Amino acid sequence: MTAIAQSYFMTGRHVRAFIRQPWFLAITIVQPFIWLFLFSALFRNVAEIPGFGSADSYVDFLTPGVLVMTALFSCGWSGMGIIEDLDHAIMDRFLVSPAHRSSLIVGRIAYELVVLGIEAIIIGGVALLLGARFEGGILGYAALTVCAMLVGAAFAAISDALALVVRQRESVIGFSSFLVLPLSFLSAAFMPLNIVPDWIAFMARFNPVNWAVEAGRAALASNPDWSFILPRIGGLSAVAAAAMWLAIRAFRSYQRSV
Amino acid sequence: MFVQASAPVIEARDLVKTYPGDVRALDGLTFSVESGSIFGLLGPNGAGKSTTVKILTTLSRPDGGAATVAGWDVIREPDRVRHTIGSVSQQSAVDPEATGRENLVLQGRVYGMRGALLAARVDELLERFSLSDAANRVVRTYSGGMQRKLDVAMGLVHRPSVLFLDEPTTGLDPEARADLWDEIARLTREDGLTILMTTHYLEEADRLARRLAIVDQGRLVAEGTPDELKAELRGDAINVELREPDAGQRAAATLAGLSGLRETSLDGAILRARADHAASALPAVLAALDGAGIPVATVTIARPSLDDVYLRHTGRAFRALAEEAS
Numbered sequence: 001m002t003a004i005a006q007s008y009f010m011t012g013r014h015v016r017a018f019i020r021q022p023w024f025l026a027i028t029i030v031q032p033f034i035w036l037f038l039f040s041a042l043f044r045n046v047a048e049i050p051g052f053g054s055a056d057s058y059v060d061f062l063t064p065g066v067l068v069m070t071a072l073f074s075c076g077w078s079g080m081g082i083i084e085d086l087d088h089a090i091m092d093r094f095l096v097s098p099a100h101r102s103s104l105i106v107g108r109i110a111y112e113l114v115v116l117g118i119e120a121i122i123i124g125g126v127a128l129l130l131g132a133r134f135e136g137g138i139l140g141y142a143a144l145t146v147c148a149m150l151v152g153a154a155f156a157a158i159s160d161a162l163a164l165v166v167r168q169r170e171s172v173i174g175f176s177s178f179l180v181l182p183l184s185f186l187s188a189a190f191m192p193l194n195i196v197p198d199w200i201a202f203m204a205r206f207n208p209v210n211w212a213v214e215a216g217r218a219a220l221a222s223n224p225d226w227s228f229i230l231p232r233i234g235g236l237s238a239v240a241a242a243a244m245w246l247a248i249r250a251f252r253s254y255q256r257s258v
Numbered sequence: 259m260f261v262q263a264s265a266p267v268i269e270a271r272d273l274v275k276t277y278p279g280d281v282r283a284l285d286g287l288t289f290s291v292e293s294g295s296i297f298g299l300l301g302p303n304g305a306g307k308s309t310t311v312k313i314l315t316t317l318s319r320p321d322g323g324a325a326t327v328a329g330w331d332v333i334r335e336p337d338r339v340r341h342t343i344g345s346v347s348q349q350s351a352v353d354p355e356a357t358g359r360e361n362l363v364l365q366g367r368v369y370g371m372r373g374a375l376l377a378a379r380v381d382e383l384l385e386r387f388s389l390s391d392a393a394n395r396v397v398r399t400y401s402g403g404m405q406r407k408l409d410v411a412m413g414l415v416h417r418p419s420v421l422f423l424d425e426p427t428t429g430l431d432p433e434a435r436a437d438l439w440d441e442i443a444r445l446t447r448e449d450g451l452t453i454l455m456t457t458h459y460l461e462e463a464d465r466l467a468r469r470l471a472i473v474d475q476g477r478l479v480a481e482g483t484p485d486e487l488k489a490e491l492r493g494d495a496i497n498v499e500l501r502e503p504d505a506g507q508r509a510a511a512t513l514a515g516l517s518g519l520r521e522t523s524l525d526g527a528i529l530r531a532r533a534d535h536a537a538s539a540l541p542a543v544l545a546a547l548d549g550a551g552i553p554v555a556t557v558t559i560a561r562p563s564l565d566d567v568y569l570r571h572t573g574r575a576f577r578a579l580a581e582e583a584s
């Protein structure tokens with residue numbers, strides 16, 4: 001109970017700081033626009049390739065990929081905030097207070113997800129403007145957003161854990177920039193898996209990013225196949241929970257170094 | 259829990275802490291702090307003061323030894339300790355992107371305080387540390403002194419019974435330092451807090467601490483009340499710079515006859531001596547030189563510093579080395 005309340009207060013702290021940085025806010029809003037415009041322009045012809053399926057709704061196809069990749073990009077930086085707090089001794093102050101370790105991670109990740117939620121709304125709106133139809137409706141789009149958030153939470157938690165263990169900005173930057181693109185391309189984010197090389201299709205089966213993209217895309221279909229979607233959401237939840245557990249454990253590694 | 263009035267509130271026994279690279283930050287440190295008093299931990303850079311504070315506040319684990327705070331074991335019952343203590347780290351630990359008030363409110367909430375009670379406490383602290391006017395500005399815009407005051411206020415929000423202050427006044431101007439001294443003194447006098455503070459300044463420890471310990475290389479080298487420690491010193495230094503270097507020998511002979519002066523020595527045009535209390539010895543020194551017709555350029559006096567105390571306890575080896583070398 002206290003841990004939940006504490007997480008909520010920590011989230012409040014991050015959200016307030018976020019709102020006070022107009023540039024950051026602007027980038028957060030503009031970035032999804034750019035992704036969606038660029039990717040739909042870049043890949044429009046790809047949709048003509050035989051085997052692609054419904055080429056007429058390429059924006060529908062692309063939106064889950066862009067949203068999940070946005071989740072990776074924005075949540076992968078989470079560890080930078082941890083390092084800021086370490087540098088300002090704010091983390092030490094919380095660590096000698098009764099604040100639960102979990103609230104320091106959960107509060108931060110909840111904030112990342114608030115930002116991601118804003119981005120999801122913007123991406124959805126832009127996609128509709130670009131001609132997406134989202135047959136699955138609000139519920140489908142909400143399910144897609146949940147998938148993106150679970151993958152984002154896992155990614156943020158790994159970034160946080162890394163920040164606590166390594167305590168170097170470079171490694172957090174390296175982590176997110178090194179992993180985002182491979183994880184996105186080893187998935188159905190931009191291509192259906194039936195037209196990519198076999199080894200990519202094979203690896204995608206073990207890639208949580210792909211689970212999120214495929215489940216989110218399935219949720220946007222006119223008749224969502226929930227028996228396909230829910231197990232993937234379950235798997236993503238397990239990955240996110242494991243990553244968060246790891247991040248909470250990482251405080252021990254940090255405290256051994258002080 | 260049974261804590262008798264006489265039981266120490268902080269007790270550290272044989273604390274050992276090592277860091278990678280063969281650094282022995284603490285090497286068997288033992289001391290205890292009585293309830294309701296200020297205990298000063300002095301020592302040069304790297305002596306292990308902050309390491310001690312980090313262990314006692316549950317941030318860091320010792321490799322050996324044991325410690326209790328308010329009766330709770332810092333290793334086995336860290337949560338109990340955390341509810342009891344307030345901690346002000348050497349480095350300022352406030353959130354620069356939040357306002358002073360937001361910092362205090364969040365700190366209170368972390369300790370379970372809510373609503374009107376918390377708001378009143380925050381206002382009270384802002385008032386007490388003269389931060390009311392700046393309360394709604396983000397801390398990034400605060401001066402160093404304002405930040406430091408906010409740091410101390412943060413450590414007090416939840417009314418801890420034991421407070422740790424790691425170099426609370428370093429970097430403050432003299433006036434701000436004196437203000438903070440008054441506040442710290444008030445905390446034990448009126449609120450009954452037990453305070454452990456680290457400092458580099460003997461003057462500060464002298465003003466505030468009932469007892470102090472001098473630490474060097476992770477070991478306790480001296481412990482006692484400020485008066486006990488100062489009594490062991492050889493007194494204040496008096497330095498007289500003569501206007502005419504030729505008069506040196508004559509001046510030294512003049513001062514040698516004065517009572518209350520010790521260890522008179524000549525170094526070029528500068529005459530050095532020690533006195534138990536330089537300020538009261540000075541008129542006699544000047545009168546004697548004036549009587550002998552020796553003009554004086556400048557006079558300085560220096561209170562015993564931490565260096566003097568420190569040298570007194572650990573400097574013998576250094577001096578011996580220096581003599582061997584020359």
Ligand SMILES: Nc1ncnc2c1ncn2[C@@H]1O[C@H](COP(=O)(O)OP(=O)(O)OP(=O)(O)O)[C@@H](O)[C@H]1O
Pocket residue numbers: 257258277278281282283301302303304305306307308309310348
């Ligand atoms: N996190 C750490 N990792 C490695 N070594 C450390 C760490 N913290 C402290 N040390 C080392 O331990 C020793 C004691 O450091 P400590 O910070 O306790 O000294 P201090 O008495 O507080 O000094 P100062 O007056 O400069 O603050 C030093 O040699 C320091 O380099």
Ligand SMILES: [Mg+2]
Pocket residue numbers: 307308309348424
């Ligand atoms: Mg220190």
